[in-house]
Amino acid sequence: MRFNHLVTSVTLSILLIGQQVHAKEWQIQMLNYGSAEQxxxxxxxxxxxxxxxxxxxxxxxxxxxNAQSYVVPEGSRQWKSSLDKEYTFTLDAEGIHLYYCPPHLMMGMVGMIQVGAAKNQALIDKKAPRLRSKMALKPERMDALLSQIR
Ligand SMILES: [Cu+2]
Incomplete structure (x- = not known):
């Protein structure tokens, strides 16, 4: 019995260490221009x-x-970066973050982060069209984001 507890404890420790090692640090650049196609x-x-x-x-x-959330996964907080400042946060729940750049929403500056499974897909389907309607330029970028959800 004690041995089993030890094995369980060691196994858990290894799993936790494994998660830390595999946690990835993503970087998203905010740019005035991308490639010709973008x-x-x-x-x-x-x-x-x-x-x-x-x-x-x-x-x-x-x-x-800057970047500001429009939809976040259930259990996550809305977030917002300051203009021209680096901003880091940890992904704490499964689902989709839909976000935009407030100064350039009209120009189609939007993005999406899918964390694990798309648990809030229904909310995304409901709210994405509202954000899309404010994109005077490049509204097709929203469609491209939605098509990448899996
Ligand atoms: Cu912008």
């Missing part, structure tokens, strides 16, 4: 498949941008 005012990468425990850092690679 056009101006973009998050790069705009879509990320991540896992709970990973961290996200927004980098003010070009000036005049």
């Amino acid at each position: 056009g101006g005012m973009i998050f790069e990468p705009a879509f990320i498949h991540a896992q709970v425990g990973d961290t996200i850092t927004f980098l003010p690679s070009h000036s005049g941008h």
Whole structure:
């Protein structure tokens, strides 16, 4: 019995250490222009498949941008970075973050982070069209993000 407890404890420790080792640090650049196909005012990468425990850092690679959540997974808090400041947060729940750059929403500056399973897909399907309707330019970027959810 004691031995079993020890094995369980050791196994748990190994699993926990394993998770820490595999937690990934994602970086998203905020840019005035991307490639010719991408056009101006973009998050790069705009879509990320991540896992709970990973961290996200927004980098003010070009000036005049910030990032703000529009939809977050159930159990996660809404978040917002300051203009031209680096901003890091940890992904703490499964689901999809849909976010945008407030100064450039009209220009189609939006992004998505899927954390594990798409648990809040219904909410995303409901709210994405509202955000899309404010994208005067490049509204098709929203469709491209939605198509990458799996
Ligand atoms: Cu921007």
